[in-house]
Amino acid sequence: MNSQHVIDLQGIRKIFYTEAMETSALDDVDLTIDRGEYVSVSGPSGCGKSTLLSVMGLLNSSTDGRYFLNGAEVTGLPAAEQARVRNRDIGFIFQAFNLIAEMSAFENVELPLTFRNDLTRKQRRELVMAALEQVNIPERQKHFPTQLSGGQQQRVAIARALVGKPKVLLADEPTGNLDSKNAQLVMDLLDTLHDQGSTIVMVTHDPRFAERAQRQVSLFDGKIVEDRRLRAVAPRAVASHA
Amino acid sequence: MNFWFDLKYAWRLLLKSKGYSLICASVVALSVGLAVWTYTLAYSQVLKPLPFPGSERWYSVQIAADAAARPRPSIDAYTWQELLKRNRSADHLGAFARQPAVLSEGQATTSLRGGAISPRLLTAAGVAPLLGRVFEETDGKSEAGAVAILSFGTWQQYFAGDPNIVGKTARIDAEPVQIIGVMPKEFFAAFEDFEILRPLQVPNLASPQESAMTVYPLIVLRENQEPAAIANEMKLVVDDVNGDYPKLFNSGRHVALIPASRIFTHGVTPIITMMSLMAAGVLLLGCLNISMVFLARLLERSRELALRNALGASRPRLLRQCLLESGLVVLAGLVGGYVLAFLGVEWTHTINRFGQRILADGASGNLPVMRPVDIVTAVIFATTIWLLSTLIPAWRVTRQDAAVVLAGSGKGANVRGSNRTVGLLVGLQVVVSCIVLVTCGNVVLGIHKEVSKPAGLNTAQVMLSTYPTVFDARFSETSQRQRYWENLAAAIRSKVPGSEVAFTTAAPTRPARVAASIETRQGDDKQGALTLPLTVVSENYFHLLDIRLRSGRLFDSTDNSESLKVAVIDEQMAARYWPDQNVLGKRIQLNATKNRDWLTIIGVVSNVAGVPYRQDANLGTIYQPLRQAVPSAFQVLVKLPQTATDSRVALRAAAFAVDRDLPLHNLQMFDDYLAAVNLSYPAMVRVFIVIALITATLAASGLFGLISRSVAQRTQEVGIRRALGATAWRATSMFLRQGALYLTVAFIGLGLGVMVLPLFSRAFPNILDHVIPVTLGVVLLMAAVISTASYWPTRRAVALEPGDALRYE
Numbered sequence A: 001m002n003s004q005h006v007i008d009l010q011g012i013r014k015i016f017y018t019e020a021m022e023t024s025a026l027d028d029v030d031l032t033i034d035r036g037e038y039v040s041v042s043g044p045s046g047c048g049k050s051t052l053l054s055v056m057g058l059l060n061s062s063t064d065g066r067y068f069l070n071g072a073e074v075t076g077l078p079a080a081e082q083a084r085v086r087n088r089d090i091g092f093i094f095q096a097f098n099l100i101a102e103m104s105a106f107e108n109v110e111l112p113l114t115f116r117n118d119l120t121r122k123q124r125r126e127l128v129m130a131a132l133e134q135v136n137i138p139e140r141q142k143h144f145p146t147q148l149s150g151g152q153q154q155r156v157a158i159a160r161a162l163v164g165k166p167k168v169l170l171a172d173e174p175t176g177n178l179d180s181k182n183a184q185l186v187m188d189l190l191d192t193l194h195d196q197g198s199t200i201v202m203v204t205h206d207p208r209f210a211e212r213a214q215r216q217v218s219l220f221d222g223k224i225v226e227d228r229r230l231r232a233v234a235p236r237a238v239a240s241h242a
Numbered sequence B: 001m002n003f004w005f006d007l008k009y010a011w012r013l014l015l016k017s018k019g020y021s022l023i024c025a026s027v028v029a030l031s032v033g034l035a036v037w038t039y040t041l042a043y044s045q046v047l048k049p050l051p052f053p054g055s056e057r058w059y060s061v062q063i064a065a066d067a068a069a070r071p072r073p074s075i076d077a078y079t080w081q082e083l084l085k086r087n088r089s090a091d092h093l094g095a096f097a098r099q100p101a102v103l104s105e106g107q108a109t110t111s112l113r114g115g116a117i118s119p120r121l122l123t124a125a126g127v128a129p130l131l132g133r134v135f136e137e138t139d140g141k142s143e144a145g146a147v148a149i150l151s152f153g154t155w156q157q158y159f160a161g162d163p164n165i166v167g168k169t170a171r172i173d174a175e176p177v178q179i180i181g182v183m184p185k186e187f188f189a190a191f192e193d194f195e196i197l198r199p200l201q202v203p204n205l206a207s208p209q210e211s212a213m214t215v216y217p218l219i220v221l222r223e224n225q226e227p228a229a230i231a232n233e234m235k236l237v238v239d240d241v242n243g244d245y246p247k248l249f250n251s252g253r254h255v256a257l258i259p260a261s262r263i264f265t266h267g268v269t270p271i272i273t274m275m276s277l278m279a280a281g282v283l284l285l286g287c288l289n290i291s292m293v294f295l296a297r298l299l300e301r302s303r304e305l306a307l308r309n310a311l312g313a314s315r316p317r318l319l320r321q322c323l324l325e326s327g328l329v330v331l332a333g334l335v336g337g338y339v340l341a342f343l344g345v346e347w348t349h350t351i352n353r354f355g356q357r358i359l360a361d362g363a364s365g366n367l368p369v370m371r372p373v374d375i376v377t378a379v380i381f382a383t384t385i386w387l388l389s390t391l392i393p394a395w396r397v398t399r400q401d402a403a404v405v406l407a408g409s410g411k412g413a414n415v416r417g418s419n420r421t422v423g424l425l426v427g428l429q430v431v432v433s434c435i436v437l438v439t440c441g442n443v444v445l446g447i448h449k450e451v452s453k454p455a456g457l458n459t460a461q462v463m464l465s466t467y468p469t470v471f472d473a474r475f476s477e478t479s480q481r482q483r484y485w486e487n488l489a490a491a492i493r494s495k496v497p498g499s500e501v502a503f504t505t506a507a508p509t510r511p512a513r514v515a516a517s518i519e520t521r522q523g524d525d526k527q528g529a530l531t532l533p534l535t536v537v538s539e540n541y542f543h544l545l546d547i548r549l550r551s552g553r554l555f556d557s558t559d560n561s562e563s564l565k566v567a568v569i570d571e572q573m574a575a576r577y578w579p580d581q582n583v584l585g586k587r588i589q590l591n592a593t594k595n596r597d598w599l600t601i602i603g604v605v606s607n608v609a610g611v612p613y614r615q616d617a618n619l620g621t622i623y624q625p626l627r628q629a630v631p632s633a634f635q636v637l638v639k640l641p642q643t644a645t646d647s648r649v650a651l652r653a654a655a656f657a658v659d660r661d662l663p664l665h666n667l668q669m670f671d672d673y674l675a676a677v678n679l680s681y682p683a684m685v686r687v688f689i690v691i692a693l694i695t696a697t698l699a700a701s702g703l704f705g706l707i708s709r710s711v712a713q714r715t716q717e718v719g720i721r722r723a724l725g726a727t728a729w730r731a732t733s734m735f736l737r738q739g740a741l742y743l744t745v746a747f748i749g750l751g752l753g754v755m756v757l758p759l760f761s762r763a764f765p766n767i768l769d770h771v772i773p774v775t776l777g778v779v780l781l782m783a784a785v786i787s788t789a790s791y792w793p794t795r796r797a798v799a800l801e802p803g804d805a806l807r808y809e
Helices: A050-057 A079-089 A105-113 A121-134 A150-162 A180-195 A237-239 B002-016 B017-047 B077-086 B119-124 B152-158 B225-243 B266-300 B304-312 B314-359 B373-398 B402-407 B415-452 B480-497 B527-530 B543-544 B573-578 B648-658 B670-677 B680-713 B713-721 B728-760 B771-799 B802-806
Strands: A006-015 A020-032 A039-042 A062-071 A090-093 A170-171 A200-203 A215-220 A224-227 B057-064 B091-098 B102-103 B108-112 B114-117 B145-148 B169-172 B175-182 B195-200 B214-220 B255-257 B462-467 B501-503 B510-519 B533-536 B549-552 B566-570 B587-588 B596-604 B622-624 B633-639 B664-668
Touching: A006 A050, A020 A050, A020 A224, A079 A090, A079 B713, A090 A150, A105 A121, A105 A237, A121 B566, A150 A170, A150 A180, A170 A180, A200 B091, A215 B266, B002 B017, B002 B314, B002 B510, B002 B527, B017 B266, B017 B314, B017 B373, B057 B077, B077 B091, B077 B214, B077 B225, B077 B415, B091 B119, B102 B195, B114 B119, B145 B152, B145 B587, B225 B255, B255 B533, B266 B304, B266 B314, B266 B373, B266 B415, B266 B728, B304 B314, B304 B373, B314 B373, B314 B664, B314 B670, B415 B680, B415 B728, B415 B771, B462 B670, B462 B728, B480 B501, B480 B633, B480 B648, B501 B543, B533 B680, B543 B633, B566 B573, B573 B596, B596 B622, B648 B664, B664 B670, B680 B713, B680 B728, B680 B771, B713 B728, B713 B771, B728 B771
Parallel strands: A039 A200, A039 A215, A090 A170, A170 A200, B114 B195, B145 B175, B533 B622, B566 B596
Antiparallel strands: A006 A020, A006 A062, A215 A224, B057 B214, B057 B255, B091 B114, B091 B214, B102 B108, B102 B169, B145 B195, B169 B175, B462 B633, B462 B664, B501 B533, B501 B633, B510 B533, B510 B587, B549 B596, B566 B622, B587 B596
């Protein structure tokens, strides 16, 4: 496989089973994403966008198929190894922010670093502050989620996704719970991150935001029905990330 | 109409989740059942008034033998006589005394529970006789002809309900006695279930040694009189008597006035208080459990309630809906609780029936009964649970912003507050459970240790007359009594071949206490204050009961009125008063006897355990030979041959053959007797075990429910953490750490429980004996409950894939 590929999905299928029926959420999906790419995934409700992102993020396992992350196969990894991959290689941004209410902004961002044993407290602090500064919210570090606006909460969530310097950022409808002004700010932030070299996969159903990516993948009934490149990958960004 | 609509919906919801409804109703039933049963017990033992007009002003005059002793309702006749003479401010109603009677009719002799009562006391009770009249003052005078009043039962059973019984004469204690009245059916249970009453006659005593009689005195307070003031006046009289007879009475002997309704149950007040506190703890646990379950359920339904609000339902209407649903559950629990309480009362009666059958002590006025008013009590307890457990959660849920709830966004504020509430409730539940479990555990082990002490007797095949047979005037000479015992022993051996017969003045486990001095302490002014357990026994008593000789010799036929007065003591007494000495040849003086006899110790025997928690258990026992003491009353012990079964008829026939007016009272197998006198302790063990089990169950189910809910609420958080790279074990350990925090709270409960224990040491002196193992046991139990309650629900949350956990609702 190509060493440029950060994500390489081969024949991925995902079936949800309930008592009465089974539902195919992803059906034979093949997808590769290169380092530094900014990909949007779009499609109607229930087409499998979020499921695809969950499989990419090792939040859900696929029923069938193979998944290579950064050149290494991660299909069927033991749970502990999957956790390690999620912690170091993947950064998540959720629609509902998913901040922990009892933790301050700083603690929320620090949380993924506490799952690693190779950082001192001081190093953790430096990384957290850098991430908060990157999303322009260092002054709110002591605030709890209930004391922040939606936009601020999402910026904290992005800082949390960035703090471990992951190989890929997975964003699931990052603007879904935000007003237009805050949504615009978050999208600008993602653009900036991409310019700085981040690989981003973003699920969105908003065509305006989908078109801000370099590449747009469309899903329908669990299948990729369109995969079109909107812009070329910026060489500066690839070099910067490398 | 709206009400029925809401009711129908509430009913449908309960049917939909049958398991939840059943668990909630069971928790309410257990809590209410225990509370109502405890209340009926407390009412019957300490709260129930006497059925006499104005009896709330009646007080029992009780005496404690020394400064530390518990007051007893019976006092010696001399002290009472002095109180009557010298304490003018108290209005003395009189007294009653136990005076067994022997009714002889034709070829039958019957022992009756007899009582002697002051005429005024009977009149003051205000109960009209069914037939004839009650006593008059002249009836109590010694020169008046002997008269008696029959109980309803005696009249029916022994006189066939003869309507013309008044004026007739019956042969009682070998003398003709005129029957002057019959009391109504329910009368005697208020104090004692006497079968026959005679007027109380106390001779004018010059000194306490002149009479061994004890009486139960009662006074009535006049207007503006306080019991404490009267008790202070009486104290002066008792102090004088103590000072006049320092060898008979301890200088710390003091008087106490106890409400007459608690004349016999005053001593159980600490135990009842303890049980009530435990029941209150269980009730509180029930409230907490139900409260949390309702809160969880209402939070689950917060969207539905918000929708109702959005559709125009007012907050009172929403509250009513919540209350209706929980009300149905509580109603089911109330019915179950009342049934449980009823079964508990029936169980109490079953136990009492056994004791009553063996001890033949008649009906008790203090047995718990389910009264119609107890339904109200049950309703009050259930309503308390209902309102406490529903109003607060319902109020919280109905206060939510409907728009926010329906939009599905609370910014986590609700979760934060809810987690704090859960933490608080779990902490409270852990603390209360620990207090109840520590107390129950220590009581159970303490009682078990006390009742498991080896008796020091071989009671197999031994039969005992549980009440003394009292010699009447025909046996004033000691030689007549000696002859009677020889004849009786021979008659019994003849009727029951192979049997062995012994005589005693008290049951082996209950020696009477007498004032005594010990030779080694001569010269000490306070020595006469000693009151030591004494039993007069025949020579073969030790052999019959397998009490072992440790040193010296046992009694034999040469120990008679002509020889040196001797005594045998047990090892406990030897070790207490003559530590590391040879006690043989040492002497004890009996101060209560006319001649203040000195007894020389000739032998030491093995110990016999007394009744549980006997205050004088560590004093040991003095044994005096029957041939020297020649007591005026005796009990018989018969060791039956292995082949013999029930020999009561043969023994009664033997006694009848020797003297028809001296029957053997209430013959019982010794093992049954011991079981009956100690009856309350195994029963208490069972009650406290049940309380502990209910508490453990409520604690386990409550903690499991609360922590499960907390975990379920944090399942999304588990998903977030795992999405960020936390391993399954890290996510699990987050909840286990929380469990460890709850366990830390358990130590507060344990500490409080241990601090509470000394409050009950008067009722259970050995309550602290097992404090360390019990505390450790409770720690282990709580650790097991908390870790299981933390681990299992967490395991379920962690078993979800992170993506599923994130979507969990």
